[in-house]
Amino acid sequence: MPPAVRFGVNYTPSEGWFHHWLDFDLDSVRADLDSIAALGLDHIRVFPLWPYFQPDRTLIRPRAVEQLVALADAAAERGLDVNVDGLQGHLSSFDFLPAWTRTWHRRNLFTDPDVVSGEIAYLRTLAAALADRPNFIGMTIGNEVNQFAAGPHPDPDRITAREAGTWLTRLLAACAEAAPGRLHLHASYDAAWYQDDQPFTPAHSARLGDLTAVHSWVFDGTAQRHGRGAPQTEQHAAYLVELSKAWADDAHRPVWLQEVGAPAPLIPAEHAAAFTEATLTAVLDCPDLWGVTWWCSHDVSRGLADFPELEYGLGLLTNDRKPKDLAHVLAAARSRAAAQRSTALVVPADPARRSRCAPGGPVFDAWFRLAADGARPTTVLDTRADDPEHLAARGITEVVTPDQVLPTPPGEIRS
Structure with a gap:
């Protein structure tokens, strides 16, 4: 664990969005990074677009890799560390997949041997290029590669949970071989925690890779159901962090809140700073938090077409690099010691029942009932709820089920 919680931002270029890789302008990147560093943040998450970097299965463009390294070096000059996402993949409602995986060349992203070998070569190349950079x-x-493996994606590459685990293990190993000693991980959107038929499971997120990543977006039904200022909305990120711990084998596995943002109109612009402050206050009370990385650095230019409306205004900074009120809230955030959570809510270990943890499910509702009562809850799998060694390692002294927490509806007899 780092000595303090890390605070950073997902880097969205102010000029050209992620298409900036086509017309890479290092001076523009440097100006963006200056505006990020001025907030006092310590890291960025960077997104090469996969088809631009690997347009053919056996062509990983050297110039593109050089540009990525130049960006990382520019970040280092400004005191910013860099995490790099490889397979882009999916960003802001758009899919970016190489032509050699689609249409006439349609092959499964997760199981086709040639595709997987190409992915491994690509990830190794990026990791090796940066392996000697201290930042x-x-x-x-x-x-969020899991969105390609199931609905609601319109054309998913369907796989089993076993195949998802095999794919993740192989690609993580490739990253570790190319850049040993670094933190390598994978990231899913919240269907991994909430969707019964999603092949990327909570166990994959909590056990594979060096950290657990959670992406907290309240447009998943939370804000629609409860409203912008409800505890369920403002503490959704903290809930996901604590939910992830039920599946972890390491009692103190670090958890990275790798994406969280204030999406309008569910979180109106005038309420974004308050939402940011409430979200940070709640999640900084979670033990073993590695870092918070806000989505995103800069607004998307209104000159770009066809984005969902909410995507245009998610930046901490405007398109002309001016900080918003929520940027100042994040800049003022400070690490704090979080005491171990001693009350654990039981969650089903069976991934086919994980929808019970989703907004509106009994686990979700019970967790927030406990939080409202001041219990500072965490979670534990039903298969571990009677394991004294596991509970002791996590500092859990009380275990409760959703049925014990939630009120019994009138006329219903609970067994």
Whole structure:
């Protein structure tokens, strides 16, 4: 664990969005990084677009890799560490997959031997190029790659949970071989925690890689159901962090809140700073938090078309690099010691029942009932709820089930 919680931002270039790799302008990047560093943040998460870097399975463009290294070096000059996402993959509602995986060349991203060998070569190349940079944190395999494996994606590459685990293990090993001693991980959107038929499971997130990544977006039904200022909305990130711990084998596995943002109109612009402050206050009370990385650095230019409306205004800074009120809130955030959480809510270990943990499910509702009562809850798998060694390692002294926490509806007899 680092000596203090890390605070950073997902880097969205102010000029050209992620298409800036096509017309890479290091001076523009430096100006962006200056505006990020001025907030006092300590790291960025960077997104090469996969088709731009590897347009053919056996062509990883050297110039693109050089530009990535130049960006990392510019970040180092400004005191910023860098995490790099490899397989982009999916960003802001758009898919970016190489032509050699689609249409006439349609092959499964996770199981086709040639595709997987190409992915491994790509990740190794990026990791090796940065391995000697002191400010290189490590690789994230890709951004929310689990969305390609199941609905609601319109054309998923369907796999089993076993195949997902095999794929993750191989790609993480490739990153570790190319850049040993760094932190390498993978990242899923919250379907991994909430969707019963999602092949990327909570166990994958909490046991594979060097850290657990959670992405907290309250447009998943939370804000729609509870409203912008409700505890369920403002503490959704903290809930996901604590939910992840049920599946971890390491009692103190670090958890990275790798994406969290204030999406309008569910979080109106005038309420974004308050939402940011409440989110940070709640999540900084979670033990074993590695870091918080806000989405995102700069707004998307209104000159770019077809983004969902909420994507244009998610930046800490405007498109002309001016900080917003929520940027000042993040800049003022400070690490603090969080006491171990002693009350654990039981969650189902069976991934086919993980929807009970989703917004509106009994685990979700019970966790927030406990939080409202001041219990500072965490979670434990039903298969570990009677394991004294596991509970002691995590400092858990009380275990409760959702049925014990939630009120019994009128007329219902609870067994």
